[in-house]
Amino acid sequence: MTDGHDTSAHGRLESKDLLGLEDLTRQEIELILDNAEGFKTIVTRTVKRVPTLRGKTVVNLFFENSTRTRTSFELAARRLSADVINFDVATSSVTKRESLLDTVETIEALGADFVLMRHPSSGAHQYLGKQVKASIINAGDGSHEHPTQSLLDMFTIRENKGSLKGLRVCIVGDILHSRVARSNIHGLKRMGAQVTLVGPPTLVPDELRSLGLQICHNLKEGIRRADVIYMLRIQMERMSRNLFPSLKEYKHLYGLDDDKLSYAKSDALVLHPGPVNIDVEVSRAVLNNPRCKVIDQVTNGLAVRMAVLYLLRGAKGHAQTADS
Numbered sequence: 001m002t003d004g005h006d007t008s009a010h011g012r013l014e015s016k017d018l019l020g021l022e023d024l025t026r027q028e029i030e031l032i033l034d035n036a037e038g039f040k041t042i043v044t045r046t047v048k049r050v051p052t053l054r055g056k057t058v059v060n061l062f063f064e065n066s067t068r069t070r071t072s073f074e075l076a077a078r079r080l081s082a083d084v085i086n087f088d089v090a091t092s093s094v095t096k097r098e099s100l101l102d103t104v105e106t107i108e109a110l111g112a113d114f115v116l117m118r119h120p121s122s123g124a125h126q127y128l129g130k131q132v133k134a135s136i137i138n139a140g141d142g143s144h145e146h147p148t149q150s151l152l153d154m155f156t157i158r159e160n161k162g163s164l165k166g167l168r169v170c171i172v173g174d175i176l177h178s179r180v181a182r183s184n185i186h187g188l189k190r191m192g193a194q195v196t197l198v199g200p201p202t203l204v205p206d207e208l209r210s211l212g213l214q215i216c217h218n219l220k221e222g223i224r225r226a227d228v229i230y231m232l233r234i235q236m237e238r239m240s241r242n243l244f245p246s247l248k249e250y251k252h253l254y255g256l257d258d259d260k261l262s263y264a265k266s267d268a269l270v271l272h273p274g275p276v277n278i279d280v281e282v283s284r285a286v287l288n289n290p291r292c293k294v295i296d297q298v299t300n301g302l303a304v305r306m307a308v309l310y311l312l313r314g315a316k317g318h319a320q321t322a323d324s
């Protein structure tokens with residue numbers, strides 16, 4: 001080993017970009033999860049830094065706010081010894097109407113190998129990926145996809161259940177606005193899990209049945225056979241009209257508390273991508289239940305994002321490997 005990166009799984013992703021889970025094969029998802037296992041070992045040891053991305057430059061470009069994704073990507077890049085730039089959109093020339101492409105081309109001219117971007121427009125990453133040499137990583141695009149969130153969710157499920165194949169996963173809540181739900185639907189189905197969507201008809205569009213999903217509008221019924229209950233945040237900021245009468249009524253029908261959780265299997269896990277509207281989607285008591293893996297999801301995000309950076313090429317080709 002020349003770089004201290006002693007993970008047993010290696011390999012490469014074909015594409016230079018990570019745009020969404022719709023584009024990844026089962027083997028590619030497994031490759032990321034297997035490599036993340038190795039990185040999880042690395043980040044728990046005393047010396048957490050490896051030189052795998054030494055000489056590479058990673059730019060965080062967030063047009064929407066973030067705590068988990070932005071911080072864990074920054075930490076992931078630093079743990080891999082990359083140089084990290086946190087681009088501040090609010091004080092940049094974006095405020096002088098510089099276009100997205102001009103902004104990214106400028107960043108690339110300064111040497112960026114990876115651009116991690118969150119943007120309100122669905123498809124912004126696909127467009128940029130075709131225009132620039134840097135690896136574009138989707139950290140959330142509109143209501144479309146949030147692939148690394150789904151990867152860390154699947155990692156957490158696999159860690160607790162051993163495998164994703166054949167599991168019943170129930171995704172609950174604001175499916176309509178959720179890029180996390182879309183990525184998880186693609187990823188979980190590809191990995192052989194069965195997905196059921198639960199929520200009010202206004203937030204769970206019937207068209208999704210065409211993707212081979214079950215839809216249920218009753219929470220107690222929907223979670224009865226689930227191995228994993230995946231609660232979503234109500235995204236009030238994306239709602240231009242009232243899609244349910246009140247948060248109080250939503251909580252009454254779809255908020256997960258101890259009573260409703262008692263209808264699920266005794267070993268069913270509870271996940272949520274965060275941030276949680278506590279006592280709306282999930283009660284504080286359920287958050288404190290050992291079956292609730294919200295904190296583990298955050299922790300696992302670091303290892304999964306290290307694996308993604310490692311497996312993508314970046315602008316100047318693949319990162320240094322353990323045996324190169």
Ligand code: CP
Pocket residue numbers: 065066067068069070149273274275
């Ligand atoms: N789950 C998630 O994307 O959280 P942040 O918005 O805090 O990054």
